[in-house]
Amino acid sequence: MLSYKKKTILVTGGAGFVGSNLVRALRNDGADVFVLDNLSTGYIDEVVGSQGVVIGEVRDINSLVPVRPDYVFHLGEYSRVEQSFDDIDIVFEANLNSIYSVLKFCRDRSSKLIYAGSSTKFGDGGDTKFQSPYALTKSINTEIVQTFCSWFGMEYAITYFYNVYGQREIATGKYSTVVANFLNLVRSGAKLLPVVRPGTQIRNFTHVSDIVEGLKLVALSGRGDGYGIGSDDAVSILELVEMLGCTPELIPERRGNRISASVNTGKTKALGWLPRRRLQDYIKEEISKC
Numbered sequence: 036m037l038s039y040k041k042k043t044i045l046v047t048g049g050a051g052f053v054g055s056n057l058v059r060a061l062r063n064d065g066a067d068v069f070v071l072d073n074l075s076t077g078y079i080d081e082v083v084g085s086q087g088v089v090i091g092e093v094r095d096i097n098s099l100v101p102v103r104p105d106y107v108f109h110l111g112e113y114s115r116v117e118q119s120f121d122d123i124d125i126v127f128e129a130n131l132n133s134i135y136s137v138l139k140f141c142r143d144r145s146s147k148l149i150y151a152g153s154s155t156k157f158g159d160g161g162d163t164k165f166q167s168p169y170a171l172t173k174s175i176n177t178e179i180v181q182t183f184c185s186w187f188g189m190e191y192a193i194t195y196f197y198n199v200y201g202q203r204e205i206a207t208g209k210y211s212t213v214v215a216n217f218l219n220l221v222r223s224g225a226k227l228l229p230v231v232r233p234g235t236q237i238r239n240f241t242h243v244s245d246i247v248e249g250l251k252l253v254a255l256s257g258r259g260d261g262y263g264i265g266s267d268d269a270v271s272i273l274e275l276v277e278m279l280g281c282t283p284e285l286i287p288e289r290r291g292n293r294i295s296a297s298v299n300t301g302k303t304k305a306l307g308w309l310p311r312r313r314l315q316d317y318i319k320e321e322i323s324k325c
Contacts, residue, residue, distance in 0.1 A: 039251070040065035045104040045146070047093050047111030047137065050077030052203050052212075053151075053196070054110045056243045057250055058082050064251075069102055072111060076210050081203055093133040096140045103144040106254050109137050110151045112173070117289045118209050119169035130172035138183045147190040149254045152177045154195045154265065157296045167291030181260055192257035194250060197265030197298060200317065201243035213272065214240060214314070221279050222325050230283040234273040237295040241266040242312030249308045256306045263299040266310045278318045 044061055048054040049070030054077065061068045069087040082088055091099045093111045113119065113129040141148045153173035156164045164174040177193055184191040204215035211219075217228050241264065249264035276283045300308075 038064065039255075042066045042105045043069070043102055044106045044108065045069045045071065045100060045102065046108045047071045047096070048077065049108075049110070050074060050079055050082050050088070051110065052077075052205060053199055053243060053246055054108075055081035055203055056201070057108060057110070057247050060247045060251065069100065069104065071096060071100055076205060093129070094136045096133075096136050097143075100140070104146045106149060107137065107141050107146045108149045108151070108250065108254065112151070112176075113169060114153070115210055116155060116167050116169050116291045119167050120290060123168045126168040126172055130169075130176060134176050134179055135183075138180065138189075141191075142183075142187050142189055147192075147254065148180065148184070149250060149257075150177070150180050150191065150193045152193045152195045154197050154263065154296050154298075155291075156195065157299060163291070163296070170291065177260065191259070192253045192262055193260045194253055194257075194303075195261075195263045195265070195299065196246055197239040197241045197263070197296070199243050199246050200240050200314070201312075204243070213238075213275070214317075217275065217279055217281075218318075218321050221281065221322070226281055227284040228276050228279065228281045229286050230272050230276060231292055232285050232288045234276075234283055234285060235271050235294070236292065237269045237271055238275075239265040239267070239269055239296075239298050240275075240314040241310060242314075242317060245310045245312055248311075249303055252306050252308050253303060257302070261299060262303045263301075264303055264308070265298045265300055266312075266314070267298070267300075268313060269295075269298075270314060275314075278315060279322070 049058045050072035113126045119126045155170035156174045200214035205211045206215035206219040253262045
């Protein structure tokens with residue numbers, strides 16, 4: 036049976052939402068896990084133990100990280116759609132200007148790279164990969180990863196997440212995600228929830244534990260591109276508001292906001308992965324705590 040026991044692993048962005056959940060799971064599996072994070076959205080206390088945590092920029096990975104990992108999970112990129120227009124300098128620096136450093140690190144240390152692409156690449160029939168700085172840079176990076184790794188015979192796998200929610204999700208501020216933001220508002224007594232027009236946007240909300248299990252499996256057994264990790268359940272934003280027992284308050288449309296995205300999970304399911312958690316159940320659990 037494939038195992039992470041005694042494996043050395045680096046997680047960029049390991050103090051963030053998905054990264055911290057992944058780090059905890061890998062350490063529970065017996066792996067020796069190192070984290071590189073600039074703490075722009077993550078926190079040191081989100082990572083189990085501080086040993087092996089390096090604070091710094093991904094572009095400096097080659098000088099900051101002294102180990103030779105078996106696997107590198109590269110999650111440390113900018114990851115918001117609508118806000119990426121205002122943060123365009125950060126987006127290009129964190130995404131396009133850092134990917135070569137990660138690829139060089141993996142090549143020189145013979146590490147397998149697991150790259151977190153973006154499902155915006157598949158939005159509205161593929162049109163949305165050009166509709167925001169975030170979507171554009173993430174789409175370009177998947178091509179850079181594939182090409183660079185083919186040049187040098189490197190092992191890699193590219194994954195795609197679908198609207199992750201769950202423990203340690205960002206609930207406030209401009210980087211908050213919709214499920215956590217709505218739950219935070221409900222807990223504060225809100226009955227009206229702000230919904231970007233038209234509200235019929237479809238999302239395949241996927242629990243972070245399912246994302247983590249998919250990442251672990253793809254790292255061990257996946258090869259190449261196309262490993263979508265997403266729930267089979269499609270839910271509109273208006274339906275999410277209804278689940279929360281609230282009324283939608285429609286607000287103006289925003290640039291880059293896709294209507295839907297195809298869920299390409301076939302290659303991941305072929306490895307034995309299946310989503311286990313349902314959004315409806317999670318919402319009920321969280322509401323019961325209010």
